[in-house]
Amino acid sequence: LRGAGVDFGSFDILSDEQVRAGLKVYSNWPTFPQLYVKGVLVGGVDDAAKLAEGGDLKAQLAVAAGVDVGKATAAAADGSKSVQDRCKKLLASAETMVFMKGSPDAPRCGFSRTLVGLLRDEAIEFASFDILEDQDVRQALKELSNWPTYPQLYVKGELVGGLDILKEMKNDGPLAPQLGIKPKESLDSRLKGLISSRSIVLFMKGTPDAPQCGFSRTAIGLLRDEGVDFGTFDILEDQEVRQGLKKFSNWPTYPQLYAQGELLGGLDIMKEMNEAGELGSALRPQAS
Known part of the structure; x- marks a missing residue:
């Protein structure tokens, strides 16, 4: 796809077993990767390779899916830009921002729970976003940050890292000075x-x-x-x-x-x- 200059989005099926198993049934296609154009299944890697052998892959995809690929990829690009803009607004919405699974009071994974605990132990104020509630943001932020996993911690719009990074910083001393933020005074x-x-x-x-x-x-x-x-x-x-x-x-x-x-x-x-x-x-x- 990259070789043919095709713009595309992607979904990591290793990150969601429900989608991984469900899509096999939905598409009646037992393996991955699976390639879709405008919601129409084109096939797997062998099918894409055969289409590429026929010449212009963009044109071949259009024929295979029965859609105007140029318009479809343009719409996808516009959608991707819109989601990235949302991500940037979320990053700017608070000095310290955590993208996590669940909420601070009801985390949905141990990594998120531990990271929240580290911040709260030092009375560091932070906002959060539940990436389980928005798959578009979940995927787009991985690309924007070039960081593949969650939770992700940002300070002043800049990525600090995930739980492992925060643990390493904690071993070096108090987090707040290293993060460049002032902890909230306890009540x-x-x-x-x-x-x-x-x-x-x-x-x-x-x-x-x-x-x-x-x-x-x-x-x-x-x-x-x-x-x-x-x-x-x-x-x-x-x-x-x-x-x-x-x-x-x-x-x-x-x-x-x-x-x-x-x-x-x-x-x-x-x-x-x-x-x-x-x-x-x-x-x-x-x-x-």
């Missing part, structure tokens, strides 16, 4: 940073000047009455922090008040301490 680390960002921090609904609930408004009033310097975080603006801090602190409601990195409690605790004259001393660091 616990982020929460600790927010809690320790000021000596006194109130996690509340809204802001001090525009509280979004009566409990938060009252808590702000108590802190202002004490005349202490404090910071706040609006949990309505960040659902990850809102849900995560409940588990981190084992405290189910808001507002939550922290002093010197330690949880004092919610509004009821603040009120009790205020009535007992203990709120001010609890908020201010004790001299050692």
